[in-house]
Amino acid sequence: MTRRVTSALGVTLLLLFALSLATPWRQLADLVAGDRALGLAVLQELRLPRALLALSYGAVLGASGAAIQALFANPLASPDLTGTTGGAALGAVLSAYILGFSGPVGLTAGAVLGALGALFVLLALAGRRAEVATLLLGGLAISALAGALTTVALALAPSPFAFYDAYEWLMGSLVDRSLAQAAFAAVPALAVTLLLARQAGALDSLALGEEAAEALGYRLTRLRVGIVCLSAVGVGACVAVCGAIGFIGLVAPIFARRLTRGHPGRGILPAAMIGGALMTAADLVTRVAPMGRALPIGVVTALLGAPFFLWLVVRMRWSLAR
């Protein structure tokens, strides 16, 4: 990736971030005009955490999507399709509603363990160099199971309001999180993104096949466990705060690899930037819903991501038929 493309991505990201802070502009302008302190408080307490969460959650989804795809040598492996986000949601729900650890630490620990569980089950099910079919079927099964168990957990929860309470979170939401909550997700997410990007060389070499990468001197077991744990921590921390949000982890790496001439490892950092941009853009879309309503962001990413996924399927079919 050239420096120009990197700077263009960085500038886009900054613009979207600024736009996320400023939109809707009218309300903010009115507030600042009426009571400057109140306006700044809204900016700092409401909009800043939201923008930070969109940026860091998108970034970690993009980065872990790219890393997981490189690891499985499969362009369709992503945190949501592998059941990682579903597992994290289940872990968080179990921790909060069944075990009663609803503090940020308990929620995050539950989500990270759930994500880890899902990824290790998938590794065991689909094998190291996963075929598209086994990976997708395995991921589908894990997602479905995690979803069903999440519902069971909510139904059996001591609190009768568990469903109502968890609904907004389950759909994915960046709204009304405090700056502390945002930091709880954003700090691990950004750290994980940078740590994953450090594995770029190893993951690029994996393109030559596992045997060749090992002969080059990379330790594959360590790499595999490292990527799985990092992804689980990053994605888990974000799911604990914002719920499960799909498709960004699938789409961002696919765009990113177009910028790195197909290199899967080198695509991690651009995938993080694209993921952050996509999530911020999706969050902006949720604000244009009519009649002052707000769409859940998970619905927006699915509405935009699912057609893209369909396009991928059509393209794959076309290339197989060639």
Next chain:
Amino acid sequence: MTPLLHAEALGLPGRLAPTDLGIDAPAFVCLVGPNGSGKTSLLHALARVGKPGGTVRIAGEDPEAHGPGTRTRLLTYLPASRDIAWPLSAQDVIALGLPPGGVADPAVEALETAEFGHRRVDRLSTGERSRVLIARAVAPAPRLLLLDEPSANLDPKWQLRLMGLLRKLVETRGIAVVAAMHDLDLAARFADRLLMMKDGAVVADGAPRALLESPHLREVFGIVRGSAGWELV
């Protein structure tokens, strides 16, 4: 003098019985044997793939003491699979074999991959892709070049050119080449030494012509040389 390769008790459970292998001076060594005889396993053990037992010293150095970036000075390995999962260009694949900022050994030019250097490897023919992957292994100029069926998928002209290149590397660069081969005639014509394998062990080791005339051939492969070429026993 430090031998080029000194390997002791190489082994992979269930695949390769404990094997010693020494190569003192630059040489082109071919591994021959039927399918499943342990050729790939021996290459894996030498390349330190899949947690093999035993020790390997290349010009006195332990390759496992070297991480990515410097290990390719000692050894490189071409696996039997010619698949690349990602749409990389041919020149990018060759660069993946080099340490950051490394320059390819000019010897790879003999493989003539530059003419399709910008094309995606998944859009090349299998033979062209094989040449790219061989170039990837040759590019870092290793002391020990390990190749699993390097002539597979190549047309007759390129088989001869490849074997000629490997010979030249041995003579001009002073390296050791260890290649698993199925074409016995090609191996006999270009190699300095043949290792014949059966059931995960080396059963014969010697000069190519002598080995192919020996009774080992009949035992190991179940073929003999007849008037029309190789024939079943």
